[in-house]
Amino acid sequence: MRDGHIERLIQLLARLPGLGPRSARRAALHLVKRRDTLLEPLARALNAVADAVRPCSTCGNLDAVDPCGVCVDGRRDPSRICVVEEVADLWALERAGVFRGRYQVLGGTLSALDGIGPEDLNIASLIARARKPEVREIILALNATVDGQTTTHYIHDCLAACDVDVSQLAHGVPVGGELDYLDDGTIGAALKSRRRM
Amino acid sequence: MRDGHIERLIQLLARLPGLGPRSARRAALHLVKRRDTLLEPLARALNAVADAVRPCSTCGNLDAVDPCGVCVDGRRDPSRICVVEEVADLWALERAGVFRGRYQVLGGTLSALDGIGPEDLNIASLIARARKPEVREIILALNATVDGQTTTHYIHDCLAACDVDVSQLAHGVPVGGELDYLDDGTIGAALKSRRRM
Numbered sequence: 215m216r217d218g219h220i221e222r223l224i225q226l227l228a229r230l231p232g233l234g235p236r237s238a239r240r241a242a243l244h245l246v247k248r249r250d251t252l253l254e255p256l257a258r259a260l261n262a263v264a265d266a267v268r269p270c271s272t273c274g275n276l277d278a279v280d281p282c283g284v285c286v287d288g289r290r291d292p293s294r295i296c297v298v299e300e301v302a303d304l305w306a307l308e309r310a311g312v313f314r315g316r317y318q319v320l321g322g323t324l325s326a327l328d329g330i331g332p333e334d335l336n337i338a339s340l341i342a343r344a345r346k347p348e349v350r351e352i353i354l355a356l357n358a359t360v361d362g363q364t365t366t367h368y369i370h371d372c373l374a375a376c377d378v379d380v381s382q383l384a385h386g387v388p389v390g391g392e393l394d395y396l397d398d399g400t401i402g403a404a405l406k407s408r409r410r411m
Numbered sequence: 412m413r414d415g416h417i418e419r420l421i422q423l424l425a426r427l428p429g430l431g432p433r434s435a436r437r438a439a440l441h442l443v444k445r446r447d448t449l450l451e452p453l454a455r456a457l458n459a460v461a462d463a464v465r466p467c468s469t470c471g472n473l474d475a476v477d478p479c480g481v482c483v484d485g486r487r488d489p490s491r492i493c494v495v496e497e498v499a500d501l502w503a504l505e506r507a508g509v510f511r512g513r514y515q516v517l518g519g520t521l522s523a524l525d526g527i528g529p530e531d532l533n534i535a536s537l538i539a540r541a542r543k544p545e546v547r548e549i550i551l552a553l554n555a556t557v558d559g560q561t562t563t564h565y566i567h568d569c570l571a572a573c574d575v576d577v578s579q580l581a582h583g584v585p586v587g588g589e590l591d592y593l594d595d596g597t598i599g600a601a602l603k604s605r606r607r608m
Contacts, residue, residue: 219459223457230438256420
């Protein structure tokens with residue numbers, strides 16, 4: 215006995231990550247109860263994003279301008295490019311505030327299972343950027359998953375012909391982490407990469 | 412370094428129940444990646460709901476027509492009114508498909524803590540409906556919480572002067588429930604309301 219408009223809204227909300235059918239129903243009612251303060255602002259925000267936000271043609275970041283704010287920021291070091299899988303990873307690095315160079319968003323990882331090959335990722339444009347004389351270092355910051363590490367090694371091979379340093383993020387004990395809760399692979403990597411004090 | 416449009420979308424998504432800041436970021440990226448299949452349809456669905464859906468002036472249900480589909484459905488029994496806290500509870504009863512009468516949505520429960528009194532709920536209109544000659548039974552289907560039961564007893568008192576039967580949902584062991592996992596209050600209620608076989 216639910217109205218068709220609400221039914222359609224619930225179906226679309228249920229397709230968001232983190233929301234199932236039940237929480238989509240709760241969210242829809244939450245929205246209808248807050249028509250002026252949440253429902254209509256959310257509709258406007260979605261339209262604004264649909265109209266304005268595009269991937270940066272240089273690095274793949276999302277922004278309302280192209281090239282994106284990171285690519286045109288003169289205070290950032292153009293000699294270092296940090297390669298990430300997704301825009302969410304770029305955001306995570308920016309939140310940490312530890313990197314002041316440029317980015318390259320691959321748009322995923324190589325995956326034989328899902329049929330994703332090098333031509334589906336922004337690898338060719340990365341190699342083109344790596345050939346530019348101002349670029350000195352490519353930092354591979356892909357996830358420490360099987361697919362992420364496969365892609366890391368593939369890109370490392372691709373960049374062999376370019377005159378750049380290639381590095382990847384360190385593996386080890388997370389800050390605040392307890393050995394008892396860590397997997398064997400992480401403990402092994404942390405031991406192998408131990409630093410003299 | 413996030414674009415303002417996306418930042419605004421994330422802030423609004425994070426206000427939905429079930430989504431925190433991290434899942435709102437994931438949802439926003441999920442939407443941007445699916446511009447044609449999810450982002451724009453969701454914006455249209457929100458606008459359609461904002462334009463069309465209103466509370467029913469009779470029972471408080473949400474629908475694009477007023478009175479709502481339940482209130483005008485001639486196949487439903489007009490002699491029974493089921494009183495629920497929220498539209499979500501009405502939906503739950505409709506999903507169960509066990510009730511073919513009309514509804515009254517209170518819009519919440521009495522709550523001294525939150526300063527919600529009888530005048531904030533659709534109680535006056537319930538009493539007016541209960542006085543109509545065709546109405547024979549009021550079924551109080553409020554949640555089995557402290558506030559829900561307080562409200563149940565308050566409405567029961569209000570309806571004393573009306574010539575209607577007043578009932579409430581049974582308390583007991585949920586179907587499929589195991590005694591070992593139930594609280595003492597539920598076991599006590601189930602024992603007290605035991606049925607001769």
